[in-house]
Amino acid sequence: AQSVTQLDSHVSVSEGTPVLLRCNYSSSYSPSLFWYVQHPNKGLQLLLKYTSAATLVKGINGFEAEFKKSETSFHLTKPSAHMSDAAEYFCVVSDRNQGGKLIFGQGTELSVKP
């Protein structure tokens, strides 16, 4: 069975400093991985996706993630945090054997201090 684990339930950074949101996955084959962002009282927005092409994936709003098979990780990074980045972030794996059903991590809440 596929699963994802987000290692931090809450991350706090200062504006202008780097962001690192950690995600490890478990999969018996090469997975498809996604990061979604959810702003308060809003729906989910796709940040980026990995589907066995380049291991370094660039997304929207300056975010990127690197797929590391040896570490079974797909951490999300951004060089410089902005106040508008404060939101909940979900690491997600897609189960190809079940019609592309998405399996979500528990989420990481990112706070950005001025």
Added chain:
Amino acid sequence: NAGVMQNPRHLVRRRGQEARLRCSPMKGHSHVYWYRQLPEEGLKFMVYLQKENIIDESGMPKERFSAEFPKEGPSILRIQQVVRGDSAAYFCASRGLAGVYGNNSPLHFGNGTRLTVT
């Protein structure tokens, strides 16, 4: 090109009433997924439907919950005899036929329906 539309945005029901949540997928999308987000938790898969078919309902509670995606009209998630524990945000997502990324093309999410049971 409208995205996934869910209505109502907020729904308040008293215990024992019925809740009906609607989802209109993106134009051209024939796959619909429903997810539930309980407070302080991530999203949990409920059901996956294609037009007129339930493909995977492994995440649906066995009682009181049902879903449909008719040939015409929106997908409906129906909760009968609601209880306080049903209070949550319910998200619908849609996907088209296999595209560039095959079955792993990303889902497009609606803004959710926030159900409150009093």
